[in-house]
Amino acid sequence: MTMNLYAAQNPASSKVAARALDVHYGEKQALFAVDLDIRAGEVTALIGPSGCGKSTFLRCINRMNDMVDGARVSGSLTLDGSDIYDRNVDVVQLRARVGMVFQKPNPFPKSIYDNVAYGPRIHGLARDQAELDEIVMNSLEKAGLLGEVEDRLQESGTGLSGGQQQRLCIARAIAVAPEVILMDEPCSALDPIATAKVEELIDELRENFTIVIVTHSMQQAARVSQRTAFFHLGKLIEVGDTEQIFTNPQQPLTQGYITGRFG
Amino acid sequence: MQTLTLAVVLLLLSTLAFQLGRKRAFAVSERQSMPLHSLPGYYGSWVALWCGLPAFAILALWLMFEPSLVRELVVADLPAAMRDLPADRVDVLVNEVRNAAMGHATADADLAVAAEHYNHLRHIGFAVIAAITVTIALAGAAFAWRRIQPELRARPRVEASVNVFLVASSTVAIFTTIGIVLSLLFEAMRFFNMVGFMDFLFGLNWSPQMSTRSDQVGSSGAFGMIPLLTGTMLISLISMVVALPLGLFSAIYMSEYAQPRVRAVAKPALEILAGIPTVVFGFFAVITVAPVIRSVGEVFGLSVAAESALAAGFVMGITLIPLISSLSDDVITAVPQSLREGAFGLGATRSETIRQVVLPAALPGIVGGVLLAVSRAIGETMIVVMAAGLSAKLTFNPLEAVTTVTVQIVTLLVGDTEFDSPKTLAAFALGLMLFAITLGLNVVALHIVQKYREKYD
């Protein structure tokens, strides 16, 4: 792992790359000329005060902002070098490659099994029942949930505890075998113990997936991420290795936020 | 007209009482140099209430019972031969007397006398009631006026009486329900004394026309409600087959797909559809839909009855589209956005999200809405009265004519009603069944919808 601060600002070696990315919601501009690279196989944390644009940036990567009326995106945002907002890109395809975990656990009101099997089913990833079973079990296993739910796969996913629900949602996301997983404050609705479990899980998933996580907890960013990007008022202020951002921020704004002077 | 004048006079008296009470409150307070407990207006209102309330209460009671009282007196004074006629004939006579009293000519000398008597009674009655109410109003006002003291707690007293009015108003709904149940039960019990309850509930034959006159021989008629129930079910089923897909898909399209421009046209259109009286739809069924269905049937070599269940059910279905659509719209929009995002985030298309996530989540609410619509279809009257038939046939063929519970209720009660023949009373027994069925459906439906709302609140 290189310690050079700005060496990775190179689209070729990054999974996701933003260049001069602007986002408007109607009249209001939410992101201003953001340049950011997200490296493969790492956890990148996006931090900043609420309303700073970190969630907006996250939602651009799998084009969830398409659903918002009046949202406009300009500049370039690439996944493996190809433009996410290209006319020929299909959102369904894109989202199969870029999965997402949301702030509030949102299991479907279906059984635990069906929740995890949903993605593979719609995308037709399993040729037969046995293969589907395997995918589901694997995903639950990877999400560290299998042991807790093995004997009640047919029960409703909404009956699980908050932390279990969130891990179910993670299992649901990885069942599709995406390349990137976006996490939008995945622990904000969880208690400390459940949070610890999810954080542990994120650390394990790093081996298989590129992860981008939005968090407003600096401790969490420090614990789970390799790189951290600090957003403020829609602008990317600073990005770098997590350790460097928290020990030796280059920008006074970052320093102010880290030391808790605002936020 | 006279009564209206009396009411206006009483109102004027109350207004006057208000002014006097207010003045008195000022005066008393000044004389005793003591501050008033309440605002002077409350003293005025208090006097006005004492003036108006008892008088209006007595007037209301009088209005309620005057017609029966005068009627009894007039009937009592009719020649014995007329008095002893059956109840319904006496009704007709009383009506004639009333008409004669209004100045229409009558050929019968006895009736002319009775009419004069009637007018006389009403005049005396009015004079008496006018005297009583005005006296009571004045007495009440005087009583309250004399009791005005600065320490009199006028506001709580006035507020207490307003409170009584509020509570009383809220019980009207209860009394309406009690009134419905009692009146249906009472007449239905009389019916079940003549026709066996089991025969009614499980009988396969309905032909009340047999018994139009109670004195006819062999006039028992047949009162088995099964054919009516099947007819009602058939037409309701057809209407749901039309309304459910159209209403549900309209709701889905409007809440999940439609551009604001489409919604701006479609929503008001559905609201207009919902606001059109059913008698208009009944006419539409007869004049347009039934002929079209007949001629389409002819093309396929099918013989379609002029009053086919299909025509009535189809048009009823159209009237139910807005209901289903708006209820489904409510429950679909109540499905949390996070569930949709969850599915979109996995790469589901819009229709996959709707079919596999939104609709299953909204299902209980939709079921509740459908039950409400079924209940509406079962109770719907005008469309079937106009477009469905009268023949109580036990069939499930939508091309034939069937009849429904509501059609029979209307048919049995329109025209001459005799409250001692099973024919008339049968309508109340049917009404009781209709009330029970729709009430059951509504309770279940409201319960389901309530549960559903709580889940996502």
Added chain:
Amino acid sequence: MTEMAQTTAAATRTAETVAARLGRRYAAERRFRALGLASILMSVAFLAILLGTIVQKGWTGFMQTQIALEVSFDPQVIDPDGGRDPLTLDTADYADLVRNAMAARLAPDADRNARRDLSSMVSTMAADQLRRMVTGNPALIGTKATVWLLASDKLDMVSKGQAPRQPGAVGNVLNDRQLAWLGALEEAGQTRKTFNTTFFTAGDSRAPEQAGIWGAVVGSFFSLAITLLVSFPLGVATAVYLEEFAPTNRWTDLIEVNINNLAAVPSVVFGLLGLAVFLNVFHLPRSSPVAGGLVLALICLPTIIIAGRAALKAVPPSIRQAAAGLGASPLQIVSHHVLPLAMPGMLTGTILGMARALGETAPLLMIGMVAFIVDIPKSPLDPSAVLPVQIYLWAGSSERAFVEKTSAAIMVLLLFLVSMNMVAIILRKKFERRW
């Protein structure tokens, strides 16, 4: 690193599989979307067809056909003994004058059959027209004058194109001879269409060309006035009580459940209640707007209560707290602050309830409002029809011309409903507040 490789392989496979199925999935998406759009379009189309049918069948109902005839006011027919006695003038056979005039114009040597055909082309009202002319101006007797007389419903239908005018066509209402006569009259410019004032001023009639909706409009007005007077105060009071004062206990729960259920009770059941209680117990006059108005009041009470409660709920608690902080009593809080703010919402709900009551038919049939009533009601106690019941009655008439009258009456009813809804919408727009 092998696991990473596996995952990469899985991801590649995902991308490929997804791509392969994409076409089919988007086709399903388009089908689903098309189904939704088709449903909306069909619903709107039904509405359009309904309104289109009504307007197409009904707009001619606002016009009526008249025939210009030279009428000779024959003294032999009107006043043979020349006394000019008002009673003689009033009871003379004016229909004979009409028949003579028709025969003189169209078939001077008509036999009895032909004369019957002739007279059935003119409304029986024509004789009344002549009677009014003569009694108003007896000097007319013995003179000749060209008078525009009201045509019969059948001629009216043909002339407006609502019935075929080819001889021998299916559905003819006039016979060939009458069609020929009509042709002759039209050619000579002796027919015209004027605005149908009868329709807006008359009560019901067996003869379509003499039937009007005024009686029903007045009946509806009286009924709605009673409904409003009863249901508005009761509804507002109930809403205020339940929303502002009622403690939450089983009793208020019961009232609430009750109101919700009443809202869904079929209206025909309310009719049964009206028949059993208002007519049989309290002996209110049958077919009268009083009885009808009371039944309708019970029907729209739940609507008003529910709308009223929603309007009260929308008033923010801060207003109540502010007033209470100044020492206002609970009743003063409600009457000075909450109620005025909630009133527009309550009025909107009330108007919508009234609109529903205006279109309600079934319960009124139960209390005898189906009677054939010619006279315009003078008070809410007189027997009368209401608009929707009039529509029902006309829809059931066998005369073809009543189809047109029914449709025209529906247009009037819908016009009333639309204007009531407009008022409600404007009210809502104008007083809408955002807190």
